[in-house]
Amino acid sequence: MYKFINNVRNDQKTLEHSFSFPEISNLYSKKELENFPREILLYVKGCGNPVKSSKIIKGEKILDLGSGIGLDCLIAAKFTGKNGSVTGIDISPEIISKSQDIVKKTRFKNIIFKLGTIQNINEPDASIDLVISNCVINAGYKKIDRVFEEIFRVLKPKGRFIISDIVPVNEKGNLSEFQTIKSISSYINSIKKTGFTSIEILEEKKYHPQYISLTIKAIKSYD
Numbered sequence: 001m002y003k004f005i006n007n008v009r010n011d012q013k014t015l016e017h018s019f020s021f022p023e024i025s026n027l028y029s030k031k032e033l034e035n036f037p038r039e040i041l042l043y044v045k046g047c048g049n050p051v052k053s054s055k056i057i058k059g060e061k062i063l064d065l066g067s068g069i070g071l072d073c074l075i076a077a078k079f080t081g082k083n084g085s086v087t088g089i090d091i092s093p094e095i096i097s098k099s100q101d102i103v104k105k106t107r108f109k110n111i112i113f114k115l116g117t118i119q120n121i122n123e124p125d126a127s128i129d130l131v132i133s134n135c136v137i138n139a140g141y142k143k144i145d146r147v148f149e150e151i152f153r154v155l156k157p158k159g160r161f162i163i164s165d166i167v168p169v170n171e172k173g174n175l176s177e178f179q180t181i182k183s184i185s186s187y188i189n190s191i192k193k194t195g196f197t198s199i200e201i202l203e204e205k206k207y208h209p210q211y212i213s214l215t216i217k218a219i220k221s222y223d
């Protein structure tokens with residue numbers, strides 16, 4: 001069943017970009033997906049599973065950049081519980097409206113979806129415990145330094161991010177029309193420049209001949 005759904009996702013995606021997304025069953029376990037409306041799986045466009053390694057503590061305030069249909073928001077909401085919150089930000093009014101419709105069909109009251117951009121995040125300074133993002137920053141936005149500066153600004157001291165993203169396999173990767181960063185080391189340098197510490201690559205997978213999917217964690221230092 002997952003394979004069929006993935007084909008539908010990739011038919012939609014082919015119209016926008018030149019790569020296909022990993023199988024959903026390669027990213028999420030059945031347990032993570034249980035009890036969510038099945039239609040959500042048609043719209044998932046991630047390349048990793050940032051929540052899996054995020055060790056969310058109850059009550060945390062979580063922000064998902066480029067939340068899309070909101071699957072990662074739903075998974076995160078289970079962990080943070082009713083005293084925490086999850087905010088999904090996306091640039092597309094259509095996807096925001098769709099994700100709002102879907103969340104109404106679930107039991108979660110601690111998720112909101114807001115129209116906005118990852119380069120000008122409409123959240124106060126030092127207000128977020130955890131930023132997640134799945135296949136958005138290098139996949140779609142040209143100035144990734146700006147995005148990491150914004151993530152740094154909104155995180156509380158000792159706050160963390162866990163981001164899944166793609167980089168081309170080599171500098172000549174033909175995904176160049178929508179990717180700024182061409183190598184893992186340039187990606188890490190962009191994060192370091194912003195002031196993040198304890199940068200770790202949690203997962204590095206090649207789901208596709210032309211790109212590598214990374215899941216990276218970093219912490220906003222004390223000062």
Ligand SMILES: C[S@@+](CC[C@H](N)C(=O)[O-])C[C@H]1O[C@@H](n2cnc3c(N)ncnc32)[C@H](O)[C@@H]1O
Pocket residue numbers: 043044045046047065066067068069070071072089090091092095116117118119133134135136139140141
């Ligand atoms: C590849 S999809 C990933 C969606 C979602 N994270 C997931 O895992 O299914 C990229 C998403 O980022 C959004 N997006 C692209 N550029 C953006 C920007 N500059 N600011 C906010 N959202 C953006 C798109 O509308 C789309 O929903």
